[in-house]
Amino acid sequence: MNYIDLHVHSNASDGSFTPEDVVELAKDANLTHFALTDHDTVKGVERALNHAKNIGGITVIPGTELSCYEEDREIHIVGLFVDHNDKDFLEALNMLEKARELRNEQMVQKFVDAGISITIDELKHGNPNSVITRAHFARVLVEKGVCRDKAEAFDKYLGIGCPFYLPKPKVTPEYVIGLINKAGGVAILAHPYSYKLSKAQVEALLDKLIPAGLAGIECYYSTYNEAQTSELRSMALARNLLVSGGSDFHGAIKPDISIGTGRGNLRVPEKLIMNIIDYRNQHSPSHPPTLTEA
Numbered sequence: 001m002n003y004i005d006l007h008v009h010s011n012a013s014d015g016s017f018t019p020e021d022v023v024e025l026a027k028d029a030n031l032t033h034f035a036l037t038d039h040d041t042v043k044g045v046e047r048a049l050n051h052a053k054n055i056g057g058i059t060v061i062p063g064t065e066l067s068c069y070e071e072d073r074e075i076h077i078v079g080l081f082v083d084h085n086d087k088d089f090l091e092a093l094n095m096l097e098k099a100r101e102l103r104n105e106q107m108v109q110k111f112v113d114a115g116i117s118i119t120i121d122e123l124k125h126g127n128p129n130s131v132i133t134r135a136h137f138a139r140v141l142v143e144k145g146v147c148r149d150k151a152e153a154f155d156k157y158l159g160i161g162c163p164f165y166l167p168k169p170k171v172t173p174e175y176v177i178g179l180i181n182k183a184g185g186v187a188i189l190a191h192p193y194s195y196k197l198s199k200a201q202v203e204a205l206l207d208k209l210i211p212a213g214l215a216g217i218e219c220y221y222s223t224y225n226e227a228q229t230s231e232l233r234s235m236a237l238a239r240n241l242l243v244s245g246g247s248d249f250h251g252a253i254k255p256d257i258s259i260g261t262g263r264g265n266l267r268v269p270e271k272l273i274m275n276i277i278d279y280r281n282q283h284s285p286s287h288p289p290t291l292t293e294a
Contacts, residue, residue, distance in 0.1 A: 001267075001269060001270070002032045002270035003032070003267050003268055003269060004033040004034060004272065005026065005029075005031055005033075005034040005246045005247050005249065005260045005268060006033075006034070006061065006078070006080060006218075006245060006246040006268065006272075006273070006276075007035065007065070007078060007190065007221075007244075007245070007246025007249070008034050008035060008246060008247065008248075008249045009036075009038050009065075009249060009250045009251075010022045010048070011044075011130060011251075012036075012038040012041055012043045012044030012047075012131065013039035013041055013044075013065075013130065013131040013133065014039060014131070014135040014136060014253055015038070015249070015250045015251050015253060016252035017251045018044075018047070019036060019044035019045070019047040019048040019051065020048070020051040021251075022048065022249075022259070023060065024055070025249075025259045026259055026260065027057050027058040029259050029260035031058065031259070031260050032270050033058075033059040033060075033061055033270065033273050034058070034061065034259070034260075035061035035062075035080055036061070036062065036063055037063040037064055037078050037079075037080075038064060038065065038131065039064075039065050039131050040064065040066055040067060040093060040100065040131055041064060041093060041097065042062060042064050042089075045060075045062045046084065048060045061080055061081060061273070062080075062081060062084045063079055063080045064078070064082055064093075064180075065078050066078075066096075066176040066180070067176075068170075068171045068173045068175065069167070069168075069172065069173075070205060070208075073195055074160075074167070074168065075189070075190075075195055076190040076191070077173060077176050077180065077187055077214075078190045078244070079179075079186070079188075080185060080186045080188060080244070080276060080280075081184065081185050081276070082184065082185035083183045083184045083185070086183040086184070089179060092179050096169060097131065099168075099169035100132070100168060100169060103167075103168060104123065105120070107137065107166050108120060108123075110163075111137075114164075116141075117144075118137070118141075118144075123136040123137065123140060125139070134158045134165075135150070135250070137153065137157070137164075138153035141153040150253075174209070177209065177214055181283075181284075184280070184284040185280075185284075186276055186283075186284075187213055188215065188216040188242070189205070189209065189217045190218050191218055191221050191223075192217060192218065193223075193224065193228055193232075194221075194223070199231060199235075202235065203235055206239060206241070207239070214241070216236065216243060216276070216279075217232055217235065217236050217241050217243065218232075218244050219232035219233045219243045219245055220244070220266060220267075221247075221248065221266070222247050222266050223262075223263070242275055242279055243272055243275070244272060246268060247259055247260060247262040248262075
């Protein structure tokens with residue numbers, strides 16, 4: 001059986017590997033397809049597509065992972081097969097990025113005011129195009145010896161409710177799903193059990209977002225056991241939703257998670273991407289897929 005990974009990050013956001021490195025890793029893992037889904041950006045997609053075309057043997061799916069808020073709870077929507085050259089889509093991402101930059105500057109100032117010196121340049125770590133996330137703050141806090149590890153950084157400083165946490169720009173799931181669909185993409189609810197929701201709450205969220213254009217749910221994920229995957233698949237089947245899955249690979253940022261296999265037991269079957277491609281071709285005929293075929 002062939003396998004895929006539909007949730008992967010590069011250093012275009014908060015991963016540690018370049019888009020080209022990620023392509024190489026996906027090929028070395030014997031995946032047939034992977035989706036580059038950096039946070040709130042598609043800046044690494046063209047590089048990944050070009051590198052895959054040069055080396056062959058791997059198919060890159062243009063994607064992104066957009067943050068939004070359902071009431072006061074942050075959730076993520078993965079967009080697969082987005083048109084990464086769509087001007088309206090890029091303009092919307094640019095507006096989100098500017099709002100995120102303001103939030104990062106405000107968080108930096110909170111640390112400085114508390115006597116902990118952090119700069120934007122340190123957070124970007126030599127990559128001027130990096131989309132800064134809390135993982136970047138955690139890395140710097142560890143490097144400066146403020147925290148033992150990234151877990152402590154989130155527990156004491158960066159987690160929701162902690163002294164230095166500020167929320168991301170509060171856009172709704174309906175808004176980001178609309179952005180993805182207008183760019184010819186397929187909107188997938190990412191890692192639904194990462195939001196500390198019960199089964200009933202996940203089902204209620206799905207039922208609310210389906211009318212807004214949600215197309216699928218991430219049922220395979222690095223931290224899920226077989227029972228959770230089966231439960232999510234049943235939710236998808238009952239609602240005629242697409243089934244997706246991925247590792248949420250970040251490289252050294254999440255060193256226990258490998259591309260394609262997660263923590264060792266993740267296997268996302270290739271047939272899932274075929275279903276997603278069929279759906280996209282039916283719903284977005286005006287946006288032909290941008291793929292680098294194996």
